[in-house]
Amino acid sequence: MSDLVRNIIRFMLFIFLQVYVLNVMPHLHQLVTPYIYFLFILWLPFYFKKAWILILGFFLGLSVDYYTMTPGLHAAASVLVAFLRPMVINLFAPKDSTEFSYKEPSPKAMGWTAYLLYALILSFCHNFYLLFLEWVSFGSFIHFLMKTIITTAISMVMIIIAEIIFPRKLKFRSNTV
């Protein structure tokens, strides 16, 4: 499957999962909604241009927004994730080589510790910014902090489960294309 087709399918699957499963299921505790759709951005291949990742992030967020009738809310948060992604990847890049030997960020490509830190940082940023914007229009500060922490924990649990259930069989990237 080509990267393009694979990512288009992922894009739709993540939106449907977020909108029709996670948003409509009974809330876990005090209206904490689990978020996972931004994992799409985390899974994009390394070689994508930064600008493209930003634009994809914008449309991903906007698609979720039109289902939840909050235009701009998820878009703002996922654009932030898309912007931070290259920086966080640079943090964990192997020192000796400039290129990763695998195509996409995954536990296999980066090692579990680095990958989990990468996912943790980005999902915290996403949830913090998203709930911050919600709080600006309504809500109390303590409520907001608690929600951020709990939502991030739930997102992390779901990301780990996703990694375990769907281990991506990525081809080793060779230099001769």
Next chain:
Amino acid sequence: MFIRRFSVFILFLILQIISLYFLFTYNRSHRAKGLGFAGGVTSYFNGKYNALEDFFTMQEENRRVHRLNDSLMNLLRANFIPVDSGASRLADSANRDTTGKMRQYIWRSAQVVYSTASSDKNYLQINRGSNAGIADDMGVFSSNGGLVGKVINTGKNFSEIMSLLNVVNKMSVQLKRTGSAGMLSWEGKSPQELTLKNIPKTDSVRRGDTIVTGNYSLSYPPGRMVGTVSHVLRDKASNFFILKVKPTANLTNLQQVFIVENINYETQKQLDRETQDMVDKKGGNK
């Protein structure tokens, strides 16, 4: 070069500004940018999803609707609530029926195709729009007769409803036993708990008292069920109660709803506008 070096950051800023602009203009007006196009796509998928969901859950809902229809039939002569739900109104020069009563409200049924209950701002989408006579600001009631919310955006075949479980929503309701009016809102916590303020402490309020829709709304018929008082709190700082209200409608699990149209809405609204214009004009001349 400056622009080349920071092009990604500039793109990031532009996209952020677009998103925030969408978000904050929407919060003020409840009119989403780009909803016209996106609405078509989301409605299509919502319809498909709903067909699937119906397959599993329709039976219980059918029983409830049937019970309600049954009770409405019995009430028909008493309070002149029509059961011709789903009908679209034809222009009729005579607005009185043979018994000499004037019809004020028309009820229509609709099916909920998408709803959330897990956010601070919850909305429902129903499968009727302007083609079926739905317009903005019409009231919405659940299949067991409890208040659900208000239509805030109408498409051709679908419309969007702001549910009671929306922190932006504020509406005037009254305590049935004493008749005093208060403001109903939601604090964004439990979907089983709405907050009613502005009921004076001179009233005697007990747990289980009935809350009904107020007399002063153009969108809702007066005296329809909203909920029952579940907790009575005394606000020490003021002379008012803070009442916690359990909504009658099961707001987290809605499938069939009724849309109420006030036939004289435009006339009443226009009269109100003209009155305000008139008073403003007089004030300016002084």
